[in-house]
Amino acid sequence: MRHTSEGRPIKPLNEWTATETVAAIAAGGTSCEAVVRACLDRIAAREAEVGAWAYLDPEAALASARAFDASGKRGPLAGVPFGVKDIIDTFDMPTEWGTPIHKGRRTDRDAACVALSRKAGGVLLGKTVTTEFANLHPGKTRNPHDLTRTPAGSSSGSAAAVADFMVPIAIGTQTTGSTIRPASFCGVFGYRPTYGEHRMHGVMEASGSLDTLGILARSVEDVALYRDVLLGIPPEPIPTLNRAPRIGLCRSHVWDQIEPATRKLVEDAAQHLARAGATVTDFELPADFARLNDAHRWISSFEFARTFTWEIENHWDEISDTLRGGRLNDGINGNFERYIAAKETAAECRARLDSLWGDTDVLLTAAAFGEAPVGLAAFAGVPLFQLWTALHVPQISLPVFKGPNNMPIGAMLIAKRHDDRKLFACAQWATSKLT
């Protein structure tokens, strides 16, 4: 990338990262209005095909941008447009959860994550498409790299909008693989934080024991910046590694379900990182961690079916067959003893994993079984994520691979709970070596 004499990147404003945007606006090199206008122009050109947005009011977004510019407001996200998944409340836009049941739903306040974003100077651009209730039934979004393919879900619009340069950063959520999966398919960074660190107030609950926010962005720096904003703490730079990372190549019990081409990409990457100085060893999970797939299933479905009692009782006919026959069917028929046993399995595996890390900094595995499939619905076939999500560990998908059809595939790094900063440091290092 070329830069101006002042060090600003020469590229359209909508392609700037959040970090670049903040610096440029603070330096007077551009305005929030100009950035938002560039994003809106991109959306105007592409939205009919990509379908990333559930709600967008261009005039209101420009008015917000002008108000920001006039305010002289500062902050770690000052002047940065952001998008939020349409299961996250905003006082000024509807929040419809991807279902006709809640068409036009309005709330009187911002979710904690939205209020924290605005407090930091972010300017809300609009609401991004979610699958129905953040489960599997797809919305209108297509993969911006190939419109015949799925962007994956459930944070479909957040990943597609960031990938297509419509907005630099967006908030998603993850209960299974809802951030990592679309990040991998759309070729952006996707981050699922350590469970429990971010406030979920104003975010539609799916399965409270597993739900987290997710961040979609186009650089690790943006992910790290936005994570701190969403924690409500002063952002800190990504720590500098004083040595190359110690990486555990973790194939996990689902390795055989990953496409051979993807397995080869991950294994080649491990070798490449070793040549670049990393200590790479095989990291084998205990065989019985395979139980976490079922544990995730029974926890998520039991909780989900109770979370949505109101919709089940009052709007059953407006729920998709996918959801009624899938997670809801599991959950409605779920029994409490199995649910508690599943929670205890997950808790036990978490404690055991804590003791297995040794000096390993991060684990490396595939963030998807392969490229995004053709069609908008078929994206959840391989249970890659249940394990990690149930373990409450932070995960990041790095857009560093291309598959046989030149579609993006992510590498996934995983760290110990609460080691999110170390995860970013390793992600930054690995990305620099693999791109």
Next chain:
Amino acid sequence: MRHTSEGRPIKPLNEWTATETVAAIAAGGTSCEAVVRACLDRIAAREAEVGAWAYLDPEAALASARAFDASGKRGPLAGVPFGVKDIIDTFDMPTEWGTPIHKGRRTDRDAACVALSRKAGGVLLGKTVTTEFANLHPGKTRNPHDLTRTPAGSSSGSAAAVADFMVPIAIGTQTTGSTIRPASFCGVFGYRPTYGEHRMHGVMEASGSLDTLGILARSVEDVALYRDVLLGIPPEPIPTLNRAPRIGLCRSHVWDQIEPATRKLVEDAAQHLARAGATVTDFELPADFARLNDAHRWISSFEFARTFTWEIENHWDEISDTLRGGRLNDGINGNFERYIAAKETAAECRARLDSLWGDTDVLLTAAAFGEAPVGLAAFAGVPLFQLWTALHVPQISLPVFKGPNNMPIGAMLIAKRHDDRKLFACAQWATSKLT
């Protein structure tokens, strides 16, 4: 209590427990309308003094009752009026969180716990008073046993309404002692479930790592029944103990802060239960569990201050001095490392407690430092609850003591996580011996 020849208790309909009401309605002995009318009559007579209700529409409540009677609907809570704390969403009533900021706030759906109650046949009577944001700044509620005294909080209205025979059961919540404390002061059963078992969708989040629902009721049977309803599982009877319980008398590190008269009540009760057949031993917590008080403080305040970012940013002047100078001040100035360290302390103590139970069934301690003080505000002085709430264990307050002024004081029983049914069995046994 006298009974009719059909076994129904002879007392006003508003004094029946939920369990009794379900049986009577199912047997055709009364109607939901008659029960609701009796509750409304009681409220009409007492509400001006007690102030338990944040929202109540008598005509709408009667219409709901008549609709229930006409429906022939069955279910574990069939025809039972219930109240819910005014931080819990309902599609048909406002939910104001005890703050002028959210005056008139409406939502388009029921919280999971409300939908589950209605699904089971419950008839929502109204919304009960909460302190401001379920923190310390009091609402209008007075203690029904002595109107000059506090009912405690934050589930003030739920406890007072149940205590004053306005409604048989009510939902509260607990982040510190918000269910146990008002239950103790108002002389009803108060139950805080194992953390994480009940869905919180549609319930105002305060500090997500600590928040649970709470149940206020006038019998252990009602608590057990309502717990299963709120879990969305078929209710099961309280299990029968095949021997008297093994009770650990647990004074904990706050024992010195409990009034001597209350300490004597608890110690006498332990002796009485031992004479009744229980195995009673002293149960000493590790001394460093005293750290849980601070851990609770830093977890709750860090999360709370971020949860309410929207209100802090947009309505600071409408927040009480109590809250601004208390939990919000702690939280806004809180730092992330101390927050994570506090979470790790809590997690570590939880794991250690798991290994300390041995064959102890339940712990016995005081549910309050003493009687409800005079005045409506001064109820949070003694940190009795932080420890147990941070440990995520189920707790129940039994209304079995009277203090020097003839005001109620609760005995608290505590069980291992997920041993809530055993807790009920022991609570039932202990209550029968102590009353």
